Amino acid sequence: MLAVAEARARILEALNPGPGEWLPLSEALDRVLAADLVARRSQPPCAVSAMDGYAVRAGETQAPERWFGVVGESRAGGPPPPPVGAGQAVRIFTGAPLPEGADAIAIQENARREGSRVRFLRACTAGEFVRPAGLDFAEGWTGLAAGMLLGPLELGLAGAMGHGWLPVRRRPRVAILATGDELVRPGEPVPPAGIVSSNSTALAALVRRWGGEPVDLGIAADHHDALADALSQARGADLLLTTGGASVGEYDLLRPALGEAGMELDFWKIAMRPGKPLIFGKVMGVPLLGLPGNPVSAAVCAVVFLRPVLQQLLGRPTGLPLESAPLAAPLQANDEREEYMRATIEQGPSGPVLRPASRQDSSMFATLARADALVVRPPHAPPAAAGELVPWVPLARVLRAS
């Protein structure tokens, strides 16, 4: 069986970042920048005052009782101020352009004004309370790099840099197909021995969270024609994501149906628990990721494979965050499958410790929904004692926008 790392590498090798599109700033939140963004202007565009006060020549303020003639004012958005000549000052406000001739701002708390003249209680130093042109950034600066996720602060910066529209990656369209006669749509009446297609819900939300656009192809019955019909609807998608029917039973008809639709199979079955019957290939020109039906298997495979697939399609760095922490309880030796064990984080006597759930059956979704971590057990790992450091995937982190 194929190792997890090799399976991931083979999937990513087969995929390239998709095309870009232009969006106004107001619609670009949580999108991925498709090209480097260069500042079209400097900020501030000219030297400006950082305080309310008077623009002066610092050298002239050394004499304590000297009076200056106030020859005009400078305010943000106002007309150009008059220059400051010898013995003169200009009334100035925060953010306003520094008048020619001035090199410092005397704050108004230290000024005494009488009509059209002013004197200062303290001497100024050259450059005091002056923001030079380009203090924040200069025209031509590459402020945002291709592949960055656009959060609120990045959007603000892009706007300040002079951009109203941004080149972003198109959201990859992910067609999601659940398979199984027992399945009903969430919210619908469930017959005896029926199962709610919770995978459809969780996978669509994960796709959205990770920057894609889910397209729900519904539920296909375990019947050749139903599967063939549903598969044909994935034409044109960036990825076809299926769940269920991946294993070896008589009603696991997905692979035969995919075969008839002309699937080029890359691999089926990997050395992973949960997630053994993972399928990867291409059908009708669309990359296909076939997840197992068991809800925990589907969600864990989504974290380990679907997340990097979306990152790759979006031109983002791929990779699974891994941390290290001590176990709260011992673990048995592992077999040949790399295992991802649901665990909660507890406060131990000297810091956080990981407690794997006592039952790891891949149908038990409630334990996953309540887990904080997936403890990773490499193939053939020897028994691990309580207190031993083990690698773990932080679920809260991988489940947010990435």
Ligand SMILES: Nc1nc2c(c(=O)[nH]1)N[C@H]1C(S)=C(S)[C@@H](COP(=O)(O)OP(=O)(O)OC[C@H]3O[C@@H](n4cnc5c(N)ncnc54)[C@H](O)[C@@H]3O)O[C@H]1N2
């Ligand atoms: N003889 C063998 N049997 C099985 C093997 C094996 O190697 N030899 N592998 C097991 C493993 S591991 C897994 S994982 C499962 C995967 O099976 P399938 O992908 O074929 O999934 P199904 O049989 O269709 O369903 C399994 C389970 O999950 C429920 N399910 C399916 N789809 C959904 C959905 N959309 N939402 C919620 N729950 C779903 C389904 O009702 C079943 O209970 O095979 C083992 N068997």
Ligand code: MOO
């Ligand atoms: O891989 Mo299955 O997902 O072990 O239950």
